Structure formats: C-alpha cells, structure tokens
Amino acid sequence: MLVSEAVAISTRVAPSFIRVGQVELFARRARKQEHPDAMEELEKMVLHLIDREYAEVIDNTLSTAEKVVLLAHEFRNRLTSLVANWVRVGYCQGNFNSDNCAAGGFTLDYGPFGFCEAFDPYYQPWTGGGEHFAFFNQPVAAERNFEMFCAALQPLLASDQVALQKLEEIRSGFAVEMQAEVEKMFAAKLGLDALDAALFKELAFLMLQTPVDYTLFFRELSSIPADIGPLRKSFYSDLNEEMDKRWSEWLTKWKSLISGTTNANTETSRSLEEIGEQMKRVNPKYILREWMLAPAYQQAATGNYALIRELQDVMTQPYAEQSKEVEEKYYRLKPSEFSELGGVSHMSCSS
Structure with a gap:
C-alpha cells in the first residue's frame, strides 16, 4: 500500500560519521593505486579514526601497524557488544551494510530502523530489505561488515607479516565472540548465569507460535510470575489447550533453573527478587513503537x-x-488498527 507523505529535510546527529564503507573506499583506491597518494590517504583516514574514536584505548606512541591491530580488536569488541544489545532491546537496524556501520562501534540510525513487536527472528521493517538484515541475522551482517573492515586495513600491514597474522586471527574470531555475546545477553534476559540452549530454543518456538510481543513478554517474565497469567499480556492471540500446557511446562522448567541459582551453595547465589530486579535492568518496559x-x-x-x-x-x-x-x-500491544498499515507496519528504505 502506497502512502503519500510530506517530505522533510532532516539532520542526522552522531558522535562521528566515519563508517566502514568509507574506510573501504580509501582501501580500494590504495589497492588499485588510483593515484600516487592513495596509500597515504588510507593511512591518514585510519589514523584519524583511531585519534577520534579510540584515543582512550590505543596509545598514540605505538607504530601504525600496532595501532591498526589494536583498532581491529577494539572495534570487534564494540561491534559484538553493540549488535547483541540491539537484539536485547528488540532493535533492528534494517539496512546494516558497511555504509551504515559506524567504525566507532555505535548506532547510526541510517535506513529504516525499527523495534520488533510481535516476535519474528526475520523481522525487517524495510519492505525491500530481505532476510540478510533481519532481526536475528544482524550478528551475521555485523560479521560481514567486520570482514570488510579488516580487509580494508590489510594494505597498511602488507610489509608486516606478523601484524597481518594477528589481524587475521582477530577477523576469524569474530563469529565466536559474537555468539558468546548473544548467549550472554539472552542468559541475562532470562535471569540465568548461562544460557540453556534447549530452553531457549523451546521459548523461541513458543513465541513464534503464539505470537508474543518481544518487549512485553520479557518484561512480564522479569516479575517471575507464579503461572502464565501475567504473560498473557504479551500474547497477540488466545492460547488453545495444547499451547497453554506447553507454555506452563516451559515456565516451570525456567523457574526450576532460576531457582537452582538461588539455592546454589556459592557466594554469588541470588534471591528470586534480586534476579527479577536484575532482569528488569536488561529488559526495557518501553520502546519506541x-x-x-x-x-x-x-x-x-x-x-x-x-x-x-x-x-x-x-x-x-x-x-x-x-x-x-x-x-x-x-505499555501495551500494537492496536489492531495499525496492523499492516503503510508507514507504521511497513516502510520504504528512505522512510
């Protein structure tokens, strides 16, 4: 459905607009030797990025090669944390290519960004976006951006095989670091010390089948309800007898796991009240819908x-x-009158 709207000239605000795509551009020129100063320009671009965004963690007295390796490591840390936290709060960037990936490791609201409401791992606010930038695919998109970033840094290390090897190790370790961040994040959302893969897989299935509002569900779960009654606030449809039973069984399994953490004979054991309060600190109650x-x-x-x-x-x-x-x-479900409405439920890339 096409919706006609007034246009606007808007100003984007961010700490910096240095993006992975820009570093790629300078690297491409350097590789192709498009002009005599191409390699020098790439080095200036990267050193400017370090001075502007990483000065507090990268010593200015180090050699360029040492700085570049540390830059890759620090950017990996920031990017994996950023994307895991996007998923934590239900945010989908929508068009997470290298030109919309801040090299400083923070969010750039480029493209049709939005927050997931009814849970869908393939949620994508942009009608033409496809699944590659979808909600649960953002870690993979981040890995691709990081690979492009590391490739753009390689020309600066061409004469230093040790530094090149370190860069490759950092690049190849992205997927493992990203998965660890995602698992840690979902464990925190569920009030667990470590993520239980089977429990989470079952939860994702139930959230898809019901369906469930992503934000409301985790916030209601943070109160550690006695039964599934409070969770119904997050359901977009009524449960049949079978789904009611499955939800109740899942809740019992989950409560058994978090109760185990409270009964553990360790110095870090927590009460149910403490677990609930900790969950509320990672599960927002309000998102911009x-x-x-x-x-x-x-x-x-x-x-x-x-x-x-x-x-x-x-x-x-x-x-x-x-x-x-x-x-x-x-703090409620999307009203039915806004479902499938152009400009609300669906947007173009430039919306």
Missing part, C-alpha cells in the same frame, strides 16, 4: 508538539516503572 510515533509526528505537523515531548519523557526512562497513565497508554 511506530504506532506511537505516527500520531506524534502527525500532531507535530499542525504545530502541536505535546505527544513528541511526552514520548521523549517516557523513552528517557525505558526501564523505569512509570505512572499508571503512562503504562496504560504505552
């Missing part, structure tokens, strides 16, 4: 910014228990 934003910017077009300011106030405290009025208005 498109069906909240659309009325706000439509109202703003008339000169009334009340909803914009209200949303700003709410979203600056996404983990907090806010007023009953705020909860009733913003």
Whole structure:
C-alpha cells in the first residue's frame, strides 16, 4: 500500500560519521593505486579514526601497524557488544551494510530502523530489505561488515607479516565472540548465569507460535510470575489447550533453573527478587513503537508538539516503572488498527 507523505529535510546527529564503507573506499583506491597518494590517504583516514574514536584505548606512541591491530580488536569488541544489545532491546537496524556501520562501534540510525513487536527472528521493517538484515541475522551482517573492515586495513600491514597474522586471527574470531555475546545477553534476559540452549530454543518456538510481543513478554517474565497469567499480556492471540500446557511446562522448567541459582551453595547465589530486579535492568518496559510515533509526528505537523515531548519523557526512562497513565497508554500491544498499515507496519528504505 502506497502512502503519500510530506517530505522533510532532516539532520542526522552522531558522535562521528566515519563508517566502514568509507574506510573501504580509501582501501580500494590504495589497492588499485588510483593515484600516487592513495596509500597515504588510507593511512591518514585510519589514523584519524583511531585519534577520534579510540584515543582512550590505543596509545598514540605505538607504530601504525600496532595501532591498526589494536583498532581491529577494539572495534570487534564494540561491534559484538553493540549488535547483541540491539537484539536485547528488540532493535533492528534494517539496512546494516558497511555504509551504515559506524567504525566507532555505535548506532547510526541510517535506513529504516525499527523495534520488533510481535516476535519474528526475520523481522525487517524495510519492505525491500530481505532476510540478510533481519532481526536475528544482524550478528551475521555485523560479521560481514567486520570482514570488510579488516580487509580494508590489510594494505597498511602488507610489509608486516606478523601484524597481518594477528589481524587475521582477530577477523576469524569474530563469529565466536559474537555468539558468546548473544548467549550472554539472552542468559541475562532470562535471569540465568548461562544460557540453556534447549530452553531457549523451546521459548523461541513458543513465541513464534503464539505470537508474543518481544518487549512485553520479557518484561512480564522479569516479575517471575507464579503461572502464565501475567504473560498473557504479551500474547497477540488466545492460547488453545495444547499451547497453554506447553507454555506452563516451559515456565516451570525456567523457574526450576532460576531457582537452582538461588539455592546454589556459592557466594554469588541470588534471591528470586534480586534476579527479577536484575532482569528488569536488561529488559526495557518501553520502546519506541511506530504506532506511537505516527500520531506524534502527525500532531507535530499542525504545530502541536505535546505527544513528541511526552514520548521523549517516557523513552528517557525505558526501564523505569512509570505512572499508571503512562503504562496504560504505552505499555501495551500494537492496536489492531495499525496492523499492516503503510508507514507504521511497513516502510520504504528512505522512510
């Protein structure tokens, strides 16, 4: 469905706009020797990136080769943490190619970004985006971006085989580091010390079959409910008898696991209350949903910014228990009238 909207000239704000794609561009010129200063320009670009984004962790007195290897290591740490946290809060960048990947390791809101509502590992807010940039595929997209970044650094290390080998080890270790970050993140969302693969696989299946609101579900789970009653707030459909049973069985298994952590005879054992509070610190209660934003910017077009300011106030405290009025208005499932609506449920790349 095509929706006609007024255009706007907007300004993007970020700590820096140095992207992996830009480093790639300079590296391509250097490899092809497009002009006599191409290699020098690549080195200046990379050293500028280090000075601007990594000065606090990379010693300026080191050689260029040493700096480049440390840059790759630090960027890997930042990128794996960033993408794991995207998935943690339900964020999908939507168009996570190298030109939309900040070399400083932070989020650039380029493209049709959005937050997953009804859980779908292949959620993609952009109608033409395909699965390669989908919600659960973001770690793979990040790995591809990192490979391109490392390839762009290689010309600077051509005369240093030891540094090249270190760079290759850092590059090849990305997938393992990324998986470790994702598992640690989901363990935290579930209040576990370590992720139980079978339990998580079953949960993902149930969340798909029901279906379930990603944000509401994990927030309700953070209260460690006695039964599945409170979890129903996050369900977009009623359960049949079989699914009701399966959800109850899953909840029992999960509670048995977290109860095991509270009974462990260790110095790090936690009470259920402590586990719940820790879960609430990683499972936000409020996210920016498109069906909240659309009325706000439509109202703003008339000169009334009340909803914009209200949303700003709410979203600056996404983990907090806010007023009953705020909860009733913003802590709920997507209203049916916004389903399948162009500009809310689906967007073009430049939306």
